[in-house]
Amino acid sequence: MAAVHKYFMAPDPGRVRLRVSLRAVLGIALAVALAELSGLSLVASITAGLAALLALFTVADPSVRRQAVTTALLPTVGFPVLALAxxxxxxxxxxxxxxxxxxxxxxxxxxxxxxxxxxxxxxFMQFFVTQFLHALPAQLPELYAATGIALGAAAAVRFVLWPIERRVPPPAAPAPLPGTGLARATTRQAVQVAVASGAALVIGQVLSEQRWYWAVGTVWWIFVNTASRGETLVRGFRRVLGTVTGIAAGFLVAIPLGGAPVATALLVAVCVFGIFYAAPVSYSWMILAVTVMASLLYGLLGVLDGALLLLRVSETVVGAVCAGLAVTLVLPVRTHTTNDAWIQRALLCVRSATSASVRRLAGEEAADPTPHAAELEALLGRVRLSLAPLVHPLTPFLGRKQRARQVLVLLDEAAAEVRGLVAVAADPDASHDARLAAACWRVEAAVEALTSREGAAMELEGHLRADGEAHAGAPALVHARGLARVLTELDAPLRTPPGAWMVRS
Known part of the structure; x- marks a missing residue:
């Protein structure tokens, strides 16, 4: 019950998550309706719905213009893959x-x-959909038509009928961690996913010559939005958990329904809403919604039964095991290395936001801390994802869990101080306190010590005591001093040897 409460009561500033979820239902419903009105087959209509879902779910560029370009480019990869499959x-x-x-x-x-x-x-999903629907070459023209209709409907809803991002631009996703060759995480992941998918494909076909693709799909989605071994293992566990609970729901809902068109369509709409509403806060809940939706679609196709749902669980377990072995044995990306890289990027962003705020308060009009604050929020989201393996309820390393939680709490406090400082800097009536320069120096010194590991951070405690009361002075000074204090407290958990609190490879 606590997990249910957390899911439904998760913060949703501006109701953006709610509106995006409702828009997804509208866009997908429009795509399916247009496909049906065009006289396309049931297989093509399902293809249209899935293509619209993907267009609305995966396109996440930081600007509306870039989102429109990415949406327009989807057929350039989707159509050739659809034909190939x-x-x-x-x-x-x-x-x-x-x-x-x-x-x-x-x-x-x-x-x-x-x-x-x-x-x-x-x-990837265009290839997957052809396996899911057992599409044949003769169906290719109507599959193209369905995909084109779907992308047009999704674009119309997203950019014309309900342009949410024009009022609330999504934060830019942090750039991938740098590197070249096999030192680049994305290259290593490409090899890992290919190896894991190959193994899942073979084992999946042993289990079922018709539904083997679920094992491959499991591998793919486990690796989405992960960057280290620990993240991938946690994602695999959540994938299996979401699938098992979704299959249980399928037995209770999809099988008794027997593919009744109207009731199935309504429940699929509920599942679509659940996918979009859950995705930002709970991977397990999202997979539950995906699993129930897939069960309902199988019911529409007239192939649903209990044995099929149980096979889905088996294929999911196979995919999760293959993904776990690949991420552990094939070019593993160390969890500590990834954690450290994201935390350092967040700390450097704190320094940039602080510096820009102080310069703005000093009268430099060109200094704008707002982009740095937005980048910091995105980076902290990535840090939370990276540290998720350490704070997972089932982790056996209690000391590492405690320190990881301490880091997350302190980084959240730092972000709150940065938001306060940026808000003060945006006030044209805010005054510049001469002591801000010294406070800003302390923040920069703390970040330098934490990112260079030279051992200087602990000296800041003396500077803070010598500076007097941390809560005295103008609001900007209070936030800057508070930020320096938080960064000083980060010294202990971040300097703990990796093996003592982070997953060692």
Whole structure:
């Protein structure tokens, strides 16, 4: 019950998550309705609905213009992959090899940011959909038509009928961690996903010659939005948990329903809402909604039964195990290295936001701390994801969990101080306190010590005591001093040897 309460009561500033979820239901319903009115088959209508879902779910560029461009580019990868998958339907060996190449390329493309990420997912899912629907070459023209209708409907709803992002621009996703060759996380992941998918494909086909693709799909989605071994293992656990609970719901809902069109359509709409509403806060709840939706679609296709749902669980477990082994044994990306990189980027962003705020208060009109504050929020989201393996309820390393939680609490406090400082800097009537320069120096010195590991951070405690009361002075000074204090307190948990609190590889 606590998990349910947390899911439904999660913060939703501006009701953006609610509105995005309702818009997704509208966009997908419009795509399916247009496909039906065009006289397309049930398979094509389902293809339209899934294509619209992907267009609305995966395109996450930081500006509306870039979102529109990415949406327009989806057919450039989707149509060739759709043709490849259907034309190779009767040649299993070539089909499997082609899909592994698509998988590798789709993950490799993540190095190009949100656009590469979205195009890679769309390409993968177009291949997946043809397996899910057992599409044949003769159906290719109407599948193209359905996908085109879906993308048009999704674009119309997103950019014309309900342009939420024009009023509330989404925060820019942090750029991938740097590196070249096999030192780049996206390259390593591309190899890992290809290896894991190959193993899942083989084992999945042993379990079922018809539904083997669920194991491959599990591998793919476990690796989405992860960057280290620990993150991937936690995602795998949540994938299995969400699938098992979704299958249980499928037994209670989808099987008794028996594919009744109207009731199924309404419940699919509820599942679509759940997918979008849950995605930002709970991966397990999102997968539960996906699993129930898939069960309902199987009911529409007339192939749903208890054995099929149990097979889905088996294929999911196979995919999760293959993903876990690959991320552990094949070019592993150390969790500590990833954690450290994201935390350092967040700390450097704190320094930039503080410096820009102080310069703005000093009268420098060109100094704008707002972009730095927005970047900090996105980076902290990435830090939370990176540290998730350490604070997971089932982690056996209690000391590491405690320190990881301490880091998260202190970083949240730092973000709150930065938000306060930025708000003061945005006030044209705010005054500049001469002591701000000294406070800003302390923040910069603390960040330098924490990111260079030179041991200077502990000296800041003496400076803070010598400076007098931390809560005296103008609001900007209070926030700057508070920020320096928080950064000083971060010294202990961040300087603890990696093996003592972070997953060591």
């Amino acid at each position: 259907t034309l190779l339907h009767g040649a299993p060996a070539l089909r499997d090899a082609a899909w592994l190449l698509v998988i590798f390329a789709g993950v490799y493309a993540r190095r190009w940011g949100p656009r590469g990420h979205a195009l890679g997912i769309f390409a």
